[in-house]
Amino acid sequence: MSGCEFESLEDCLESHLPQAELSEVKRILFGKETLKLDLPVCAVDAASKRDFELKGYRFEAALEQLRPPRRIRVGLIQHRIVLSTDAPILDQINAMHSRIGEMVEVAAMCGVNIICFQETWTMPFAFCTREKEPWTEFAESAEEGNTTRFCQELAKKYNMVVVSPILEREELHDTLWNTAVVISNSGNVLGKSRKHHIPRVGDFNESTYYMEGDTGHTVFQTQFGKIAVNICYGRHHPLNWFMYSMNGAEIIFNPSATVGALSEPMWPIEARNAAIANHCFTCAINRVGTENFKSEFTSGDGKKAHHDFGHFYGSSYVAAPDGSRTPGLSRTRDGLLVVEMDLNLNRQISDKWSFKMTGRYAEYAEELTNAVRYDFKPNIVKE
């Protein structure tokens, strides 16, 4: 059984473990059980017909006396590319729009309020090739590109906040960015969040295409809650999650593109740790499938040139501030994860654990300011 055939960790546990052990295993691995969310029959049928996985879960919070519940529904979409990577670019983009359109329609049937797509969702993740052409042609204006217009239509039609991570071309200077466009449910572009940390690892030195983002740790106040977007490699940096949280994020999305051999054992750890440490919800989204490129490329690992860089393992999930999480979506199929969450949980967990109050942040600000100097003297005791 190889990495790309194994469908789901959770399904495997469910089908082999005896009931009593299963519940203990799930408690230790995933925390307080995430309840299933009843989804409308029309949505279930449509997902089945359109050949994608649809799963729904909900995180509850305690009832409070002074605040009503703040229950909202978030949708995470993971998908493979639709056409082959050598199809005409506009065809590839249009096919992806069409696929996402039919998945978002199902999200709307499920009452989703905020939806987020995977990293650079309109294109193959071609940055392994190190070719500029034709991949830079996928880049679009964040404010006025076709993809943003497409998402604005979805947002208005379904009264849904849309987080659309694309390859951005800033046309004034012809600079490229890896950018999430945040579109309000009114259809207006609320703003954008550029990938804050750029990987130079394995097949990806993405600074061939775009540099570190300059949008800081912006949080977007939407009708359904305060959200932020921490793109892909930024999930390895705890300070990054932390700073979105310090700016007030209640939900942090992590649209990603990552493959099994590189990162799979880290995938369930990092976004979940961020939800725990920052008293917020985190949503980790990864694409699925294997993408083949016409030109071969090498990986700087002494191995032969090849045409794909491995299997994107999907497994998108949502983690809650109480340490619990949903099961992951499939490792192999397109999927929509619908999660209802009561945002009151964030404050309740903060009041319980108080990490922000016990964090001694003023001291860390000083220590870090000191530590980043080139002549920093580390605090090392010797005999």
Added chain:
Amino acid sequence: MSGCEFESLEDCLESHLPQAELSEVKRILFGKETLKLDLPVCAVDAASKRDFELKGYRFEAALEQLRPPRRIRVGLIQHRIVLSTDAPILDQINAMHSRIGEMVEVAAMCGVNIICFQETWTMPFAFCTREKEPWTEFAESAEEGNTTRFCQELAKKYNMVVVSPILEREELHDTLWNTAVVISNSGNVLGKSRKHHIPRVGDFNESTYYMEGDTGHTVFQTQFGKIAVNICYGRHHPLNWFMYSMNGAEIIFNPSATVGALSEPMWPIEARNAAIANHCFTCAINRVGTENFKSEFTSGDGKKAHHDFGHFYGSSYVAAPDGSRTPGLSRTRDGLLVVEMDLNLNRQISDKWSFKMTGRYAEYAEELTNAVRYDFKPNIVKE
């Protein structure tokens, strides 16, 4: 099956999953397989006679041309209290010394170079009671107390660095601290590291007994590597792990005392995330068993007064910078985990993932300095 009867997550998976699925499940959950370490027969026999679990694993690194391997062995000890909590204090301490002495002897047979005990290992974790007496009598001088002398003897006898977390009494001012004493293999006290973050959660407002530590993020240069100690609740704070790493720590110990209902699903996440994020090894240690106290106490949760605060679930483990980890020790038994690690792995993983180089720390220092001001204006975009 209740929380204190379930022996081990890993054993449960091993005994129920078919081989092909098992290897995928383990890969996704635990990363690259940790190899078993062959331990001497005399050690295995002694552990069996002395009724504690003994497990050994090793993390390998690639061979380099210019640096020899830096293979060292670390020992983690988890244990229950030996006498009941109402036995005379000196008897309780002596019984614990005796128990640890026989476990450390086995560690020595296994070639352990650095050993770490659990948080406040000489005493029951009595801070739930909110009684000052008799528990403050367990406090000892870090430099000259009986427990430190006992550990100095162990260190010299076995040529072993000993990390001994105790309740410290600073006699000059009669202040108490939750402190790890670090003793060199020469027998000298190298220094101490005080618990940096103090919990006010559930049964524990530990600031009843001791306040936030003032030893900063000290790293100890030992013959076997640079180590640091992040005590218990500090594991919830990513900045805390980070700052030990910024000061050069290659191995960070996390001696803890935590119970199932409160934290168990967070336990496998936090220390492991810290190993990944900081390119270092982390060692998480938790005590085992249920401790009963004569006086009843309440937990501020509306429930009845009670005499224990739940089951300490052990499950001590070591996590590596490549995202892999050892299985945990038992949830119910005393245990010694012996782990051989090649410290060259830290730099190898850093060279692969480069989190320290892509971390943008100078910008975070500024952002954090700004964010801790009472009049901080968060970066929130509204429509």
